[in-house]
Amino acid sequence: MLKKEISDSLKTFILCSLLFLGVPLGYALDKLIIHFGWTLSEIFNFMYLMTLIAFPLAAGLTIFQWEKKDRAFEYLFSLPLSRFQILMYKFLPKLVILLILIIASTFFKVYVNIWTNGFNLVVLFLISMVLSISFTSSSLAVIGVAFFFYVYYTGSRIIMIFTGWDPGKSFPHSTLTTVLHNMLTAALLLIPLGTAFWLTFKKMDVRPLKLQMKSYYLIVLPTLVIFITFIIVFFKKYLNSMQ
């Protein structure tokens, strides 16, 4: 099964890598029409960043892609594999590819801080994965993930302000503090979301999915409400800190 999942993960990566076709296209566009003076390396870095965002999103959301597309859940669940084994086989190859991509990005000026941004990309992957079972439409799923990621990102900024630390002033020297705040926010968001996902997947069978999502929504929706309430209460403070 691991072989299949590695192959599926690589297919997802190759699909996301098609964004690199934008490098020669962007360069030609700049030279022939818009004349912004983009260099090849600038365009490459931008496309690498896009790939870095696209891969965790696609890898997370398509974790059960083939089971849904091929209607193979029945076959998969009839195999003598525990739900934990199935999840690990699906999760680990995608995580490894993502980590390789993040580490490889240190060779290029893709973003300023690998630790904070790398961590955020892993969080994006995890959010995409835990939301994957709740959406049937991929465009809605992307919007859903973007919304949850915004909640995570804003939440972590507000927690920073809440704990009396100003990210604007101490950056870039306090990577550890930023990562710790991000980890705290990710834990607060992903522990309930991950629990909801795991409890649903652990008991999942071949009944229509909508009949099996009760416990999932019972955990996910209150978590979201708490986070949004937290953000609304402290949003003004957050905006002030951004200025």
Next chain:
Amino acid sequence: MINIKDLSFSYGKLKVFQNFNLDVPEGEVCLITGINGVGKSTLLRLMAKVLRPAAGEIVFDEKMGQDPRYKIGFISDVLSLYESMTVAQSIDFHKSVYNLSRFDDSLIRHTKIGLDQKIKELSTGQKTILHLSLILSTEPEILLIDEIIHSIDAYLRRVFLEQLIQLQSERQLTIIMVNLNFHDIEHMVERVILLKAGKIAVDENIESLKARVKKVISAAPPQFVPVLSRIDFTDHSEFFVYPYEEKLKSKIEGEVVDLDLTEIVSAFIGGEYA
């Protein structure tokens, strides 16, 4: 071999089984039948552990090990496989999950299935044969076969059934089939279970069933024996009766006719719709 105790299951608000009990001994070939939507496939899926009961349990013989799925071969009516894979990839995948060192692909070759063909390109019959090959490679103790035999062509059906008969005689497999078309499997079946409203309405050995279900051809409904269903013609009617006893023959007006399995099940199902 399989002991179902107080099983309850529902699809949302639709209750399919409530406190359902069934015992299938080792080596028995059992046929489950009933009208559409009565829960035949659901019962098979519960035994295959791809559905989870809301209450109750399905207990397997100790020799099935900790995870009975290692020893259960399940072919569902939707023929669930990874359709995007090629036949060879599918075999590799199955081998890796079950840690098999070898795979006997003679059945696949015999039915002209190419190893490089994608599963989605195969016909229903070829998919069934592939699925059967995958399942048999794991040497199962229990075979659960959903209503699939009638959707494959005559040749592949013969190949499929010959395999089953051979295995049954060699290894005393427990086979549970869901079917509405019985001509091909009649000689294999030992026990017939008819489901009605989530309960077992009839559970009999096939010989006993053949002795107790008869067709009476007469102008008026026969007395002394309950009528399951009837078919009316212009000059006479056919009455399907159960439970019939031989000693009643002299008391019944009209001709008493023996039935084959298809007619017996049709009689019961006809009664459900009446």
